[in-house]
Amino acid sequence: MIQLAEDCLLFQTDEGEKVPYSAELISVEIMGDSASCFDSEFIKHAAAAVFHYFRDELDRDSVTVAEFSFALEKILRGFKLASGVQSQTESSEPRIVRSDLCRLIGENDGASELFFFPRLRDELRSQMSLEPQMLCFQGLRQCVKQLAGARRWSGRCQTLHDQIVEYLRSCMCQDNSGANCALVVK
Numbered sequence: 001m002i003q004l005a006e007d008c009l010l011f012q013t014d015e016g017e018k019v020p021y022s023a024e025l026i027s028v029e030i031m032g033d034s035a036s037c038f039d040s041e042f043i044k045h046a047a048a049a050v051f052h053y054f055r056d057e058l059d060r061d062s063v064t065v066a067e068f069s070f071a072l073e074k075i076l077r078g079f080k081l082a083s084g085v086q087s088q089t090e091s092s093e094p095r096i097v098r099s100d101l102c103r104l105i106g107e108n109d110g111a112s113e114l115f116f117f118p119r120l121r122d123e124l125r126s127q128m129s130l131e132p133q134m135l136c137f138q139g140l141r142q143c144v145k146q147l148a149g150a151r152r153w154s155g156r157c158q159t160l161h162d163q164i165v166e167y168l169r170s171c172m173c174q175d176n177s178g179a180n181c182a183l184v185v186k
Contacts, residue, residue, distance in 0.1 A: 007022045008020045008021060008022050009021060009051060009054060009055050009060070009061065009062060009063055010061060010062035010063070011062070011063060011064070011065050011068065012062055012063070012064045012065065013065055018062060022051075024044075024048075046072060046075050046076065047072060049075065050068060050071045050072045050075060051068075053071065054067075054068065054071070074180060095130070095131070095132045095133045095134070096132060096133065096134045096135075096136055097127045097130050097132040097134070097135050097136065098136045098137075098138060099123050099127055099135075099136070099137050099138070100138055100139050101120075101137050101138065101139045101140055101142075101143035101164075102139045102142050102143045102146065103139075104116060104119045104120055104123055104143070105143060105146050105147065106119070112147075113147055113160070116147060117167060120164070120167065120168070120171075121167075121171050124168065124171050124172065124175060125175055128172075128175055128181065131181075132181055133180065133181060133182065134181065134182045134183075134184060135172075135181055135182070135183050135184070136184040136185075136186070137168060137183075137184070137185045137186070138186055140161065140164065140165075140185055140186060141153075141161075143164070144157050144160050144161045144164065145157060147160055148160050164185070165185050168183060168185055169183065
């Protein structure tokens with residue numbers, strides 16, 4: 001079997017044929033179909049981002065043309081550049097759900113991490129049930145200082161900060177179930 005080049009993905013057509021493409025080649029194919037609708041540099045960057053997502057983030061070596069097209073369309077719609085009509089469920093106003101991280105710290109449990117992380121996961125699940133386009137967790141710095149029992153930012157605070165962000169990312173990946181939702185933690 002011939003080994004696939006490191007900068008390539010196999011694209012599976014509807015007929016079952018697998019064709020290797022690099023990010024550069026796939027953007028040329030896309031621009032050939034829609035060169036009059038979009039700026040060529042933008043298409044190159046958008047296609048390269050989707051390509052990177054499948055190859056590096058999801059660690060896949062093959063993707064169907066439909067999967068790639070769907071992901072690229074999501075990006076283009078996100079920038080309001082897609083030429084197709086938006087679905088009825090999409091509105092012009094993004095659905096943003098906000099949560100205050102400090103609110104999740106219990107009053108009686110002495111700012112314990114032991115109780116915080118399960119509450120955080122419950123809050124994430126609760127907010128995801130609202131099907132937002134963006135989920136925004138606010139108050140991270142103050143929350144971390146309360147949990148760490150610190151008045152000033154320290155190495156312990158930075159470690160806890162990173163743990164909370166990583167925990168939210170992993171929970172989001174596990175509980176996302178195909179929803180198109182961005183996560184913002186600030």
